[in-house]
Amino acid sequence: MTDDVRNIVLGVVAAGISAALGWLARTYLWKRRLRRKQAFFGLPSSSESLLVVNRDPAASERAVHRFDVFALLELSALIKDCGAHVQVVTQDMVHQGFGERTEFCVGGPGSNRRMVAHMAAMLPGVRVNVDPEPGPDRGAFQIGAERYRMDPGVTEYVLLARLTAGDRREARPAFLFCGQRAVTNQAATRYLARHHEKLARKHGTNSFVLLLKVVNSQAYGPDVVELVGDVTRAATSPLPAPAATPRTSHRAS
Numbered sequence: 001m002t003d004d005v006r007n008i009v010l011g012v013v014a015a016g017i018s019a020a021l022g023w024l025a026r027t028y029l030w031k032r033r034l035r036r037k038q039a040f041f042g043l044p045s046s047s048e049s050l051l052v053v054n055r056d057p058a059a060s061e062r063a064v065h066r067f068d069v070f071a072l073l074e075l076s077a078l079i080k081d082c083g084a085h086v087q088v089v090t091q092d093m094v095h096q097g098f099g100e101r102t103e104f105c106v107g108g109p110g111s112n113r114r115m116v117a118h119m120a121a122m123l124p125g126v127r128v129n130v131d132p133e134p135g136p137d138r139g140a141f142q143i144g145a146e147r148y149r150m151d152p153g154v155t156e157y158v159l160l161a162r163l164t165a166g167d168r169r170e171a172r173p174a175f176l177f178c179g180q181r182a183v184t185n186q187a188a189t190r191y192l193a194r195h196h197e198k199l200a201r202k203h204g205t206n207s208f209v210l211l212l213k214v215v216n217s218q219a220y221g222p223d224v225v226e227l228v229g230d231v232t233r234a235a236t237s238p239l240p241a242p243a244a245t246p247r248t249s250h251r252a253s
Contacts, residue, residue: 040200042102042172043082051088052114054107065182071189075104099165103174122163125235139180144234150180153218158184161209187214187222209235
């Protein structure tokens, strides 16, 4: 074997080894990212999950708003990426406890009974004005002592929460997307899809509640979203008692 042939063979072997090592490294990194993603969403391979669909409160018949449909499609893609299965259930047909399967619950308390139950059980510091009458507080959030009013199409808010039941390590989380309008629900699901790695690094598998602001949805739809803050402590603590009104003493002269 001449030196030229030997050099060619050695080059081919080295290239093959480098390619194999590169493939193994990429596969390892991909699997590690997948395991982290599965842990954050509580979705091991072939596990079951629940997608709770709300209703469009403006429709006379049972219907889902188109922005909520888009939100459900984005969540379905996340679930599929984790190698899990999903069951789609309407908000009035869920008859099971919390923590058995990972749950994605879409829609505010005015359109989703399941959301009402979750908020009553796990978010005692949050109130949502569901009064259908027009007014400045329609759809407003109260989180602790703060109030967040919406200006439809200009400034709107949505809560994105990851909640777990107690200290059970095997308990599956519930993800809540509680918005003032349907477009904000999709904004929250899109925010989760884009930032889940960052959220996983910061929160791990712990519960959190984030308040997001959707800016100028009439022009940008669900794309422009700002993080107002982490409101976990205020949302999971009882609302502060209202200040007592001093009584006026009336004495006969």
